[in-house]
Amino acid sequence: METLKEDHLMSRPLTGHGLGVEVRGVHLGGDLPDSVIETLRALWSEHAVLVVRDQQLDPPAFLRAAGIFGEILPQQLSKFSLPEYPLIGTISSRDLPVVDGKVHVRGENYHTDHSNFLEPPIGTMLHAIELPSYGGDTQFVDVRAAYDDLPEDLKPRIAGLRSTHVYESSRSPRKMAELTPEQRAATASSSQPLVIQHPTNHRPALYLNTGRMEGIEGMSEEEGYALINYLYEHATQPRYEYRHRWQAGDFVLWDNRSVMHQANADFDPAEYRYLYRLMLKGDALKGWQ
Ligand SMILES: [Fe+2]
Numbered sequence: 001m002e003t004l005k006e007d008h009l010m011s012r013p014l015t016g017h018g019l020g021v022e023v024r025g026v027h028l029g030g031d032l033p034d035s036v037i038e039t040l041r042a043l044w045s046e047h048a049v050l051v052v053r054d055q056q057l058d059p060p061a062f063l064r065a066a067g068i069f070g071e072i073l074p075q076q077l078s079k080f081s082l083p084e085y086p087l088i089g090t091i092s093s094r095d096l097p098v099v100d101g102k103v104h105v106r107g108e109n110y111h112t113d114h115s116n117f118l119e120p121p122i123g124t125m126l127h128a129i130e131l132p133s134y135g136g137d138t139q140f141v142d143v144r145a146a147y148d149d150l151p152e153d154l155k156p157r158i159a160g161l162r163s164t165h166v167y168e169s170s171r172s173p174r175k176m177a178e179l180t181p182e183q184r185a186a187t188a189s190s191s192q193p194l195v196i197q198h199p200t201n202h203r204p205a206l207y208l209n210t211g212r213m214e215g216i217e218g219m220s221e222e223e224g225y226a227l228i229n230y231l232y233e234h235a236t237q238p239r240y241e242y243r244h245r246w247q248a249g250d251f252v253l254w255d256n257r258s259v260m261h262q263a264n265a266d267f268d269p270a271e272y273r274y275l276y277r278l279m280l281k282g283d284a285l286k287g288w289q
Pocket of ligand 1: 107111112113261
């Protein structure tokens with residue numbers, strides 16, 4: 001395996017508001033010095049979306065790259081896994097239904113992954129293997145900055161609130177993957193804080209997922225959804241956004257406690273789009289006091 005010295009690593013911010021960082025000059029599947037690993041972890045913690053360019057990661061290398069940042073979460077939907085590497089999921093345009101000439105992607109609408117788990121994954125990793133000639137961007141919004149900008153009198157009023165996250169909310173704006181009755185019975189529901197504190201950088205952040213939040217605990221349905229919708233509209237403004245336009249070889253890792261993300265189905269369904277995907281195990285979320 002190739003070893004690169006730290007001085008080969010180059011990074012630059014991807015927005016003027018702190019969300020997203022681009023890294024070049026490292027081979028994530030190689031044997032990296034501790035100093036490079038420390039730098040990558042610190043950049044990810046600060047910027048929440050880590051984009052490493054020009055990677056050609058085969059499945060074992062993709063798994064090694066995951067190990068830099070955490071422990072791998074087994075795949076929930078095994079039908080999308082690589083048969084020889086079941087820890088690696090895939091996103092393929094060939095798995096997607098086409099409705100009225102437009103592909104139907106999983107993950108449209110801003111969300112944070114698996115928020116119905118008691119211990120949601122800390123991060124999600126994608127690696128582009130094949131890309132269409134246009135479209136298919138992934139968008140991110142910074143829910144730390146969105147929290148910081150809330151009216152000061154609102155912050156203490158929402159600090160202790162919680163929401164029950166279920167597999168598919170009764171008001172979900174998107175359709176979740178169909179589950180068998182057995183899978184559905186085994187699906188978790190969890191009470192999560194509305195404002196969380198990041199375990200490593202300690203920043204507060206909004207924790208929102210309109211596809212899974214079943215109102216706000218202790219509030220009427222009307223009042224709870226009005227608050228959720230207000231916070232969601234606020235947090236998804238373009239000023240909190242980084243829009244990732246995929247390039248061949250991109251490796252992208254985002255922090256599910258610092259951003260929401262959404263997929264776009266605006267590519268030609270006749271073209272091939274194929275990415276590796278995996279998630280990193282998490283801990284129970286800590287509420288912001
Ligand atoms: Fe997602």
